Amino acid sequence: MKQKMLLVLLFIILTAVMFYPVFLKGRIPFPGDLLLAEYQPWKSYSYNGIAPGGVPNKAQYFDALRQMYPWQSLVTSIIQKKQFPLWNPYNFSGAPLFANIQSSVLYPPKLLYLILPQHIAWTILVMLQPFLSMLFMFWYMRTVGCSKKGALISAVSYAFCLFASTFLQYNTIGHILYLLPLSLVCIEHLKNRFRISYALFLVISVSIGVFAGHIQVWGGFIVFILLYTLIRLFLDNNPKRIPLFFGIVLLIVFGIGISAVQLLPAFELILQSARTNQPYTFLIENSLIQPYQLVLYLIPDLFGNPVNRNYLLSNSYPAKSMYIGLVSFIFALCTIWSVKKNEIIKTFWLLFIIIGLCIVRSPISGLFYRIPIPFLSTSSPSNYIFLLSASLSVLAGFGIDAINKKNSAFIIRILLTLFSVFILTFLIAKQQHFAISTKNYIFSFGVFLLTSAILFFQLHIPKARILCIGALLILTYADLFYFFHKFNPFVPTSYLYPNNSFTMWLTQKPGYDRVWGYGGAGLQENIASQLRYYSSEGYDPLYPKRYGQLI
Numbered sequence: 047m048k049q050k051m052l053l054v055l056l057f058i059i060l061t062a063v064m065f066y067p068v069f070l071k072g073r074i075p076f077p078g079d080l081l082l083a084e085y086q087p088w089k090s091y092s093y094n095g096i097a098p099g100g101v102p103n104k105a106q107y108f109d110a111l112r113q114m115y116p117w118q119s120l121v122t123s124i125i126q127k128k129q130f131p132l133w134n135p136y137n138f139s140g141a142p143l144f145a146n147i148q149s150s151v152l153y154p155p156k157l158l159y160l161i162l163p164q165h166i167a168w169t170i171l172v173m174l175q176p177f178l179s180m181l182f183m184f185w186y187m188r189t190v191g192c193s194k195k196g197a198l199i200s201a202v203s204y205a206f207c208l209f210a211s212t213f214l215q216y217n218t219i220g221h222i223l224y225l226l227p228l229s230l231v232c233i234e235h236l237k238n239r240f241r242i243s244y245a246l247f248l249v250i251s252v253s254i255g256v257f258a259g260h261i262q263v264w265g266g267f268i269v270f271i272l273l274y275t276l277i278r279l280f281l282d283n284n285p286k287r288i289p290l291f292f293g294i295v296l297l298i299v300f301g302i303g304i305s306a307v308q309l310l311p312a313f314e315l316i317l318q319s320a321r322t323n324q325p326y327t328f329l330i331e332n333s334l335i336q337p338y339q340l341v342l343y344l345i346p347d348l349f350g351n352p353v354n355r356n357y358l359l360s361n362s363y364p365a366k367s368m369y370i371g372l373v374s375f376i377f378a379l380c381t382i383w384s385v386k387k388n389e390i391i392k393t394f395w396l397l398f399i400i401i402g403l404c405i406v407r408s409p410i411s412g413l414f415y416r417i418p419i420p421f422l423s424t425s426s427p428s429n430y431i432f433l434l435s436a437s438l439s440v441l442a443g444f445g446i447d448a449i450n451k452k453n454s455a456f457i458i459r460i461l462l463t464l465f466s467v468f469i470l471t472f473l474i475a476k477q478q479h480f481a482i483s484t485k486n487y488i489f490s491f492g493v494f495l496l497t498s499a500i501l502f503f504q505l506h507i508p509k510a511r512i513l514c515i516g517a518l519l520i521l522t523y524a525d526l527f528y529f530f531h532k533f534n535p536f537v538p539t540s541y542l543y544p545n546n547s548f549t550m551w552l553t554q555k556p557g558y559d560r561v562w563g564y565g566g567a568g569l570q571e572n573i574a575s576q577l578r579y580y581s582s583e584g585y586d587p588l589y590p591k592r593y594g595q596l597i
Contacts, residue, residue: 053184057201061177062204064527067361067536068173073532074165075172075215081111085570086563087548092230093541104353104535107215114217115168116575117149122159137584138593139560145311146588148218150259152308155221165539168217175220179205182227183439189234190390192443195515199374199522200443206526207435208346208369212533218259219432224268225251225258226436229271230343236297237279237290245297252301256308257504266430268298268396277396281389313586318397320591324426332361333426334407335368341471342368343375343496344464346529347486348471353532358481369529370506371439372493372520377445378438378503389537390443398437406473446515454505461498468494493525518557543576552579 067073068597082088082101089099117134120143124131131151132572134143136411144151150154180197180201189195202208204227213219235241255264275294279287302309324333339359341348346369349354357363370378381391403410405427415427468491475482496520504514543549560582563569571585582597 054181056181057177060180060202060523061173064530065173068169071536073536073538074169074542075536076115076168076542077104077107077111077163077215077535078537078543079535080105080108082541082545084108085111085573086566086568087546087552088544090547090548093544101541103590104533105355106353106533106535110215110217112570112572114517116572117143117146118156118168118217119164120163120295121149121151127161130406134575135585136565136578136580137174137572139580139582140590141584141586141589141593142311144308144313145315146586147256147308147312150221150257150260153221153257153259154254157428159170161215165542166540171217172214173216175214175224176205176210178224179210179220179227181232182224186231186234187440187443189231190555193447194388194575195519196443196445198443199377199446199519202519202523202526203370203374203442204436204439206523206530207371207432207439208526208529209364209432209435211526211530212364212367214440214534215264216260219263221258222255222263223262223432223436225544226267226432228271229267231275231276233271233278233406236294237275237282240293248297248303249292249301252298253304256302256305260429261312262426263432266433268302270433270436272298273393273397273400274393276555278389279394280311281393296301298451315590318590318592319588320594321517321587324365326415330407330412332409333365333428334415335366335405335428335431336407339366340368340406341467342366343370344372344467345471345490347532348482348490350483350486351532354483356483358483361428363533365426365431367428367443368431368434370435370442371522371525372490373518374439374442374445376460376497377443377449378441379464380445380457381441383456384444384448384509388444388519394440394479395438398434398441401430401433402439405434446518449501457501464494467499470490493521497521503545515542547575556580570597 062069066076068075079101080103082091082093083099083103084105089101092098093101104487114388120134120136121131122277124143130144131149132142132144134141143149150156155171156167160169161167163168183204184197184201187200188194192200204223210220210223229248229251232244232247232251235244236248255267258264272295275291277293277514300575346367349358349366359366369375381388383393385391385395405411411427472487500514500517500521504511556579558580560580561569562582569581571581571583575580575581
């Protein structure tokens with residue numbers, strides 16, 4: 047029990063250090079800097095002596111500004127009036143609120159909003175995402191026989207992988223990510239012996255995943271745990287594998303049944319929404335990961351970063367957020383040596399390949415996306431990058447255990463191969479005049495050289511093994527810390543939709559009349575939900591098609 051308490055304390059410390067602006071500066075993880083710099087009416091006012099529209103900002107998370115935070119504010123206020131938040135009267139001349147899924151009305155941890163100020167509850171839920179991901183990934187890794195140091199690097203790599211970091215302040219997707227390792231723990235125990243406690247945890251994980259607020263990520267999570275169950279049972283050659291598989295499937299179906307209270311109205315809204323399939327050419331050329339973009343596993347900001355206003359790719363930065371840390375990626379590659387000896391390693395390489403074939407551009411994915419599959423055709427394949435990150439993070443944990451003198455030649459070949467990739471990437475970019483960020487290239491190359499030096503030292507001086515592993519764990523955390531803070535804004539609470547003369551007039555003068563702005567007087571859609579004025583406009587991926595036709 048004492049060791050478990052110390053472990054929880056370690057994860058609390060790692061989370062607190064990552065979120066140090068909250069504790070040391072009293073800031074909140076929210077894109078208020080973007081609000082004051084880019085959105086009317088705030089950008090027409092001066093704040094802290096800064097000229098109007100001049101607030102320095104990272105230009106991230108406009109969805110959090112215009113959807114997640116305003117919807118949560120509205121949901122909380124309706125519940126406090128002892129009503130159920132079925133309807134949003136402020137956008138689109140009225141629109142579904144509960145059915146849009148992302149309002150995540152039934153997600154249990156959101157009870158915090160009823161007992162704490164919204165910005166505090168928001169901050170706690172943001173921090174809860176990586177904390178629980180670390181905790182449950184560590185638990186899973188120990189369940190399948192990984193060492194403590196391996197489990198720790200898997201936990202950190204998964205919790206703070208670039209995908210998790212770039213979607214952190216949506217405050218929805220990360221609440222599904224932590225359910226993945228928890229579900230895998232349950233499946234591991236259930237495939238050996240049926241236990242009511244683990245069956246219950248699996249059912250709850252599946253249902254809570256729906257309530258967390260992102261149907262596409264939840265769909266990827268369900269497919270992944272089904273594939274995992276199938277592969278694990280058949281690799282085990284368990285004589286009861288067929289009834290066990292269908293038993294686990296039944297538990298998943300039961301969890302889906304519980305969540306039907308959210309799924310049924312959501313499906314009804316989806317069928318009546320204006321959302322359509324993505325054009326095939328756009329999906330293949332932009333939404334899928336292009337083969338040359340796989341180099342982002344080594345150099346995540348090779349093509350720039352939107353924070354620095356130098357992002358060069360056509361699709362969004364989060365849609366290419368594959369990075370799990372350079373050290374962890376190298377460790378994952380080291381498990382290729384043990385793929386035939388370890389069934390967990392074999393399982394996750396199979397999962398990585400299967401998922402990769404679906405979201406990396408290839409003849410196979412090209413054929414796959416010609417099929418008009420519901421939800422898949424209207425979503426972005428990049429939503430499933432977290433499945434690749436989870437697979438590599440698990441492999442990284444086993445990789446750190448696999449490094450020893452017996453496979454030193456294999457590890458050195460991996461390092462030489464990656465060194466060649468770094469050099470070739472730079473030479474090809476310069477030769478073909480392909481735009482890359484040289485500064486970001488140098489940073490990642492430096493991390494690679496430092497990692498290689500520590501590994502080389504460990505392989506040739508066995509007595510320094512513990513010291514080297516400690517250095518690699520610290521380097522992993524520091525690497526992910528850098529990209530976490532490069533992308534994520536932390537702002538003073540005064541940046542949270544501050545009142546000014548216009549917002550005060552806007553919320554009092556119109557009464558029940560609809561408000562619409564023209565030209566420079568236009569306000570961004572959905573701000574109405576936060577300020578509580580009635581707008582004819584709105585912003586929601588599932589807005590009703592008939593209203594769009596009317597407008």
